[in-house]
Amino acid sequence: MISTSQSAVPLSVKDLTVAWYRKPVIWDVGFDVTPGQLVGVVGPNGAGKSTLLKAIMDLVPRASGRIEIFGQTYKQNRARVGYVPQRESVDWDFPVSVLDVVTMGLYGKIGWCMPVRRKHRDAAREALDRVGIGELADRQISQLSGGQQQRTFLARALVQDADLYLMDEPFAAVDAATEKAIVQILREMQKNGKTAIVIHHDLHTVPEYFDSVVLLNMRVVASGPTDTVFTRENLEKTYGGRLTLLDEATEAMRRRERTL
Amino acid sequence: MTFLLLSLMWFTSFGFQFTVSDAAEFPVSAQLVDAANLGSFAATDTLTDHSLTWPTWSEWKKVLFLRQYNTRVVMLGTMLLGMAGGIVGSFTLLRRRALMGDALSHATLPGVGLAFLLAPMLGLDGKSLLVLLTGASLSGIAGVVAILYVRNFTQLKEDAALGIVLSVFFGAGISILTVAQQRAGNAAGLESFIYGKTASMTSSDAMLIGFSGLFVVVVIGLIFKELTLLCFDEGFAGSRGYPVLLLDLVLMALVVIITIIGLQAVGLVLMIALLVIPAAAARFWTHDLKKMTLISAGIGGAGGLLGAAVSALLRNLPSGPMIVLVCSSLFFVSMLLGTARGVLVRVIRRQRLNRSIDHQHLLRGLYELLEARTSENRSSSKTLSTTTGIAFTALLSIRSWSSFRLTREIERCRHAGFLVRNADASLSLTDTGLAEARRLVHEHRLWELYLITHAEVAPGRVDQSADAIEHVLEPELIARLENLLRQDLEAKGVAPSPHPIESIGDAS
Numbered sequence: 001m002i003s004t005s006q007s008a009v010p011l012s013v014k015d016l017t018v019a020w021y022r023k024p025v026i027w028d029v030g031f032d033v034t035p036g037q038l039v040g041v042v043g044p045n046g047a048g049k050s051t052l053l054k055a056i057m058d059l060v061p062r063a064s065g066r067i068e069i070f071g072q073t074y075k076q077n078r079a080r081v082g083y084v085p086q087r088e089s090v091d092w093d094f095p096v097s098v099l100d101v102v103t104m105g106l107y108g109k110i111g112w113c114m115p116v117r118r119k120h121r122d123a124a125r126e127a128l129d130r131v132g133i134g135e136l137a138d139r140q141i142s143q144l145s146g147g148q149q150q151r152t153f154l155a156r157a158l159v160q161d162a163d164l165y166l167m168d169e170p171f172a173a174v175d176a177a178t179e180k181a182i183v184q185i186l187r188e189m190q191k192n193g194k195t196a197i198v199i200h201h202d203l204h205t206v207p208e209y210f211d212s213v214v215l216l217n218m219r220v221v222a223s224g225p226t227d228t229v230f231t232r233e234n235l236e237k238t239y240g241g242r243l244t245l246l247d248e249a250t251e252a253m254r255r256r257e258r259t260l
Numbered sequence: 261m262t263f264l265l266l267s268l269m270w271f272t273s274f275g276f277q278f279t280v281s282d283a284a285e286f287p288v289s290a291q292l293v294d295a296a297n298l299g300s301f302a303a304t305d306t307l308t309d310h311s312l313t314w315p316t317w318s319e320w321k322k323v324l325f326l327r328q329y330n331t332r333v334v335m336l337g338t339m340l341l342g343m344a345g346g347i348v349g350s351f352t353l354l355r356r357r358a359l360m361g362d363a364l365s366h367a368t369l370p371g372v373g374l375a376f377l378l379a380p381m382l383g384l385d386g387k388s389l390l391v392l393l394t395g396a397s398l399s400g401i402a403g404v405v406a407i408l409y410v411r412n413f414t415q416l417k418e419d420a421a422l423g424i425v426l427s428v429f430f431g432a433g434i435s436i437l438t439v440a441q442q443r444a445g446n447a448a449g450l451e452s453f454i455y456g457k458t459a460s461m462t463s464s465d466a467m468l469i470g471f472s473g474l475f476v477v478v479v480i481g482l483i484f485k486e487l488t489l490l491c492f493d494e495g496f497a498g499s500r501g502y503p504v505l506l507l508d509l510v511l512m513a514l515v516v517i518i519t520i521i522g523l524q525a526v527g528l529v530l531m532i533a534l535l536v537i538p539a540a541a542a543r544f545w546t547h548d549l550k551k552m553t554l555i556s557a558g559i560g561g562a563g564g565l566l567g568a569a570v571s572a573l574l575r576n577l578p579s580g581p582m583i584v585l586v587c588s589s590l591f592f593v594s595m596l597l598g599t600a601r602g603v604l605v606r607v608i609r610r611q612r613l614n615r616s617i618d619h620q621h622l623l624r625g626l627y628e629l630l631e632a633r634t635s636e637n638r639s640s641s642k643t644l645s646t647t648t649g650i651a652f653t654a655l656l657s658i659r660s661w662s663s664f665r666l667t668r669e670i671e672r673c674r675h676a677g678f679l680v681r682n683a684d685a686s687l688s689l690t691d692t693g694l695a696e697a698r699r700l701v702h703e704h705r706l707w708e709l710y711l712i713t714h715a716e717v718a719p720g721r722v723d724q725s726a727d728a729i730e731h732v733l734e735p736e737l738i739a740r741l742e743n744l745l746r747q748d749l750e751a752k753g754v755a756p757s758p759h760p761i762e763s764i765g766d767a768s
Contacts, residue, residue, distance in 0.1 A: 140547040
């Protein structure tokens with residue numbers, strides 16, 4: 001351990017406020033994450049879920065609040081955090097191979113100006129095997145299906161061997177096989193004492209996948225163990241009473257159209 | 261600052277109008293040429309002498325065999341410039357900052373004019389390249405800052421900011437050059453910054469270009485993987501602690517260097533071409549970033565070399581347009597013939613897929629007609645016969661094929677040895693044809709069954725680029741399908757059709 005102030009709590013968020021052009025996106029958000037848990041972050045569109053993850057990693061400026069990663073700042077413990085961005089956030093027509101993308105997770109370890117070496121590529125292949133697409137290592141990323149893209153991103157985070165994983169909608173618009181594979185990997189990680197915070201959209205699978213849940217709609221509506229917190233009443237508060245099937249269906253359609 | 265520039269433009273536009281009306285005996289088009297050839301008033305030779313003279317043999321020899329030291333160095337310099345431009349351009353293209361380079365190069369013009377005007381006051385030589393390029397860099401950077409300012413502090417989008425800054429700076433630059441023309445005189449040569457003129461380059465200029473280009477290439481080589489990460493996934497780069505803003509600034513600084521050293525050879529109007537065209541052309545040849553930068557460097561280098569050579573041969577032809585023309589010819593060749601995404605390759609791929617689909621449909625159609633025939637004659641055995649003939653018209657009716665298309669496909673299958681034409685013009689499968697048809701029908705029905713029963717697992721396992729999923733099933737997938745649907749299979753190894761055969765025409 002690097003310092004005596006290291007704490008066992010993987011993530012602690014206190015009074016976090018983030019604003020775009022003075023309009024608050026998330027307000028006074030605070031919660032602690034228990035080590036070794038799978039935590040789902042649930043909330044409607046525009047609830048600030050992605051912003052929350054980005055604020056945790058210092059990617060967007062905070063108006064106020066404090067973030068502690070294992071008791072220290074993100075900067076100090078950056079190597080212990082793995083990030084899986086939204087699949088749609090990048091251009092999948094970019095001229096690199098799957099292996100290239102996964103080795104990006106090791107660039108920090110490799111260091112500035114140093115070339116990628118064999119041991120790094122081997123580690124990347126291993127990570128690809130873990131997510132079940134080892135045979136696609138040398139493919140160009142433009143040839144991947146949505147599920148394979150998501151697995152590639154997951155492998156890029158896994159190859160870092162972090163202790164805390166932040167995942168932005170890893171289950172969005174993936175096929176059922178990929179969803180199963182990702183869940184299995186999450187469980188495996190949990191067995192090894194890792195913690196994962198996952199933004200999730202499908203409310204039906206929340207109790208099945210996650211130990212704890214953070215219900216977010218600009219502020220934290222409720223957070224804690226899924227059994228006690230993930231209730232109809234809390235969900236209605238989170239979604240402002242518009243938790244209807246129609247809304248969800250419209251949302252699903254919109255997502256699909258975006259990925260086509 | 262904008263106000264100052266605008267008032268300057270307004271002020272100078274009077275002077276400009278005046279000089280144009282001075283030359284009233286020229287037709288309109290000549291006036292336009294004048295407006296562009298700003299340096300022309302002091303340098304009467306370029307004003308009147310627009311004739312192109314075909315180079316003499318000795319001039320050819322000078323360029324072709326690199327006899328002259330100066331020609332040699334200049335050509336080498338522009339080649340290195342093209343290569344460096346191609347490499348930097350690959351990254352700016354992928355970072356979607358290509359047009360930033362255009363605004364930047366246009367924004368250098370006021371700097372050139374002001375440096376020329378102000379240098380004597382500071383006791384410097386207004387025509388020294390170093391002084392002019394320093395002025396160009398400063399105003400180019402001011403242009404970029406102005407873009408960032410407009411974009412970040414107003415509601416305007418980046419394209420609007422680019423358009424505004426580009427035109428304002430260029431307009432101001434033209435005006436300042438006109439003033440420079442009148443006040444200081446002897447501003448000949450400044451126009452070479454607009455269109456590029458390798459003829460006006462000395463070997464020391466070329467050396468400056470060469471070394472700066474080399475420097476740029478070395479920097480890119482050192483931070484290749486960091487720049488790749490930046491261009492591919494900014495958010496992830498930030499989460500790993502990479503200084504995204506600093507990396508962007510480094511990339512921008514490299515663009516500034518390329519633009520500044522390219523002013524003389526390519527000119528600021530067309531500088532953008534050297535940053536965009538080679539990289540865009542290279543993308544047609546490869547899906548690998550390393551190869552792409554190398555190919556891009558090659559195309560840019562060829563453009564620089566050949567463009568400079570043509571410009572050296574034909575004295576009055578500006579080199580910028582020549583370099584651009586060479587690069588764009590290479591671009592068109594790449595677009596057509598590129599092995600990774602060229603137009604031709606894609607047409608061929610599509611045709612090949614269509615052909616194999618036709619082929620599969622024909623064999624399957626034959627097989628299913630045979631199958632129907634066999635089940636009608638209950639008396640015969642269950643195995644399909646290769647002697648039964650199927651009429652052409654029967655085949656024509658099961659698909660919406662034209663008879664030409666069907667005949668063509670039949671001929672192909674006949675050549676491949678899959679079927680034979682009987683004496684009564686009906687068609688029969690050969691043994692190999694029957695085996696192949698059985699395989700295809702089997703796969704087709706497995707897929708149909710699968711879609712009906714387990715449709716949700718499938719899409720992740722098939723290649724997205726193919727639109728007709730069935731025709732790109734991998735053998736491994738077929739094996740898994742068989743496992744999954746074992747209970748539905750018949751003993752003879754071909755699944756029964758899950759729907760009445762009449763409707764085959766709709767399924768594909």
